[in-house]
Amino acid sequence: MNIIDRRPNPKGKSHTNRQRFIRVAKETIREAVKRSIKDRALGDVDSKEVVDIPMKRINEPRFHHSAQGGERDHVLPGNKEYVAGDALPKPRGGGGGGGGREGSPDGEGEDSFQFTLSREEYLDVLFEELELPDMAKTHLKETMGFRTTRAGFSATGAPNNLSLLRTMRKSFARRISLGRPKLAEMAAMDSAIAGLADRSDRSPEEEDNLIELRAERENKVRRLKRIAYIDPVDLRYNRFEPTPKPMAQAVMFCLMDVSGSMTEQMKDLAKRFFLLLHLFLSRKYEKIEVVFIRHTSEAREVDEETFFRSRETGGTVVSTALAEMQRVITERYPPEDWNIYAAQASDGDNFSSDRAACLRLLDQLLPLCQYFAYIEVLDEQAVDIFRDDNNASVLWRDYKTALESHANFAMKRVFSKADIFPVFHQLFAKGRKAA
Numbered sequence: 119m120n121i122i123d124r125r126p127n128p129k130g131k132s133h134t135n136r137q138r139f140i141r142v143a144k145e146t147i148r149e150a151v152k153r154s155i156k157d158r159a160l161g162d163v164d165s166k167e168v169v170d171i172p173m174k175r176i177n178e179p180r181f182h183h184s185a186q187g188g189e190r191d192h193v194l195p196g197n198k199e200y201v202a203g204d205a206l207p208k209p210r211g212g213g214g215g216g217g218g219r220e221g222s223p224d225g226e227g228e229d230s231f232q233f234t235l236s237r238e239e240y241l242d243v244l245f246e247e248l249e250l251p252d253m254a255k256t257h258l259k260e261t262m263g264f265r266t267t268r269a270g271f272s273a274t275g276a277p278n279n280l281s282l283l284r285t286m287r288k289s290f291a292r293r294i295s296l297g298r299p300k301l302a303e304m305a306a307m308d309s310a311i312a313g314l315a316d317r318s319d320r321s322p323e324e325e326d327n328l329i330e331l332r333a334e335r336e337n338k339v340r341r342l343k344r345i346a347y348i349d350p351v352d353l354r355y356n357r358f359e360p361t362p363k364p365m366a367q368a369v370m371f372c373l374m375d376v377s378g379s380m381t382e383q384m385k386d387l388a389k390r391f392f393l394l395l396h397l398f399l400s401r402k403y404e405k406i407e408v409v410f411i412r413h414t415s416e417a418r419e420v421d422e423e424t425f426f427r428s429r430e431t432g433g434t435v436v437s438t439a440l441a442e443m444q445r446v447i448t449e450r451y452p453p454e455d456w457n458i459y460a461a462q463a464s465d466g467d468n469f470s471s472d473r474a475a476c477l478r479l480l481d482q483l484l485p486l487c488q489y490f491a492y493i494e495v496l497d498e499q500a501v502d503i504f505r506d507d508n509n510a511s512v513l514w515r516d517y518k519t520a521l522e523s524h525a526n527f528a529m530k531r532v533f534s535k536a537d538i539f540p541v542f543h544q545l546f547a548k549g550r551k552a553a
Contacts (some may be wrong), residue, residue, distance in 0.1 A: 275355025375464035466511025
């Protein structure tokens with residue numbers, strides 16, 4: 119039995135209910151998110167999503183009177199057929215009159231519920247089961263890689279680290295232990311002295327009392343001057359110590375073929391894959407660098423905007439992209455310090471004279487990489503032809519030899535927008551282990 123809180127929402131309750139609803143409808147939401155990848159425009163991959171959920175999947179169980187059996191009294195306005203005491207026949211089929219579910223256009227017989235996911239919720243669902251495999255290498259740097267952690271309190275420190283609460287606690291304890299007079303006590307004593315001093319008909323006892331009060335007041339004034347309200351000995355500062363923090367450094371190389379053999383539809387598929395990859399990396403990992411490399415017969419490292427927007431074209435020499443990646447690794451990313459990942463997208467074409475150089479460079483790069491994924495984008499009309507490895511492209515056949523000898527290498531084909539997320543999920547699913 120579910121107990122449903124029907125009270126007006128206090129502050130923050132709506133967010134809690136929303137997250138609970140997402141957990142309950144997680145499978146349906148996940149399916150809708152996967153479908154949305156193929157329907158979205160390239161620039162809207164990371165926007166919010168409206169999800170349709172069949173009502174029967176979110177109905178809450180509740181107690182209600184059974185529609186069948188029992189004795190009931192009904193008032194039937196306009197009844198001309200029955201009188202009091204007559205037994206009404208049961209509806210055929212056990213249904214009852216009203217409902218109107220049979221006319222729904224989707225055949226489910228249920229209304230649907232629309233639910234809008236925010237951008238953050240959408241990306242959480244999209245990438246919740248993905249990770250970079252074998253994020254293992256760590257490097258402890260000498261000049262960085264340290265973090266400050268709380269280490270108690272100290273009697274010295276910078277003014278901005280002063281702990282007011284601890285300082286006042288020390289001051290209060292010291293004043294109590296040393297018997298520093300309180301201001302309220304001094305005010306009461308001054309009032310008593312003034313009251314006695316104003317009287318001209320003081321008795322001998324009152325005169326002695328006035329003398330004692332004045333002497334006691336002088337003593338308390340001396341103690342007030344000697345015992346400070348806050349003394350330097352009371353000061354306490356928050357203490358922080360630098361502790362070594364292993365830095366797991368990672369770099370992702372994105373290699374994309376933009377030659378003339380790549381049609382606009384193929385380039386769109388490749389860009390969708392890399393855009394999804396870029397979102398995944400920036401969402402899941404705070405400290406990761408991404409290197410973008412475009413190639414035709416020549417390759418060059420570019421920025422993110424150029425990688426996704428530029429329209430140059432030319433011949434196809436795949437080895438130039440691998441050579442550019444090797445150059446960047448040598449100059450900036452020593453393999454002993456960095457987790458190196460690579461994703462390459464191409465239509466599989468390559469000059470025959472480049473095949474040997476391409477395989478040689480790939481064999482040199484794979485031992486340096488934690489993981490290397492090759493995506494071959496093909497025309498949707500060629501699905502039946504290229505499903506068979508016997509009709510594979512030049513690059514696919516060449517890379518097939520690397521697949522057999524390197525466990526950290528993976529190859530997948532993409533024919534349409536609907537293939538993008540399933541392939542991406544297979545390549546970066548949690549638990550996938552490279553060599």
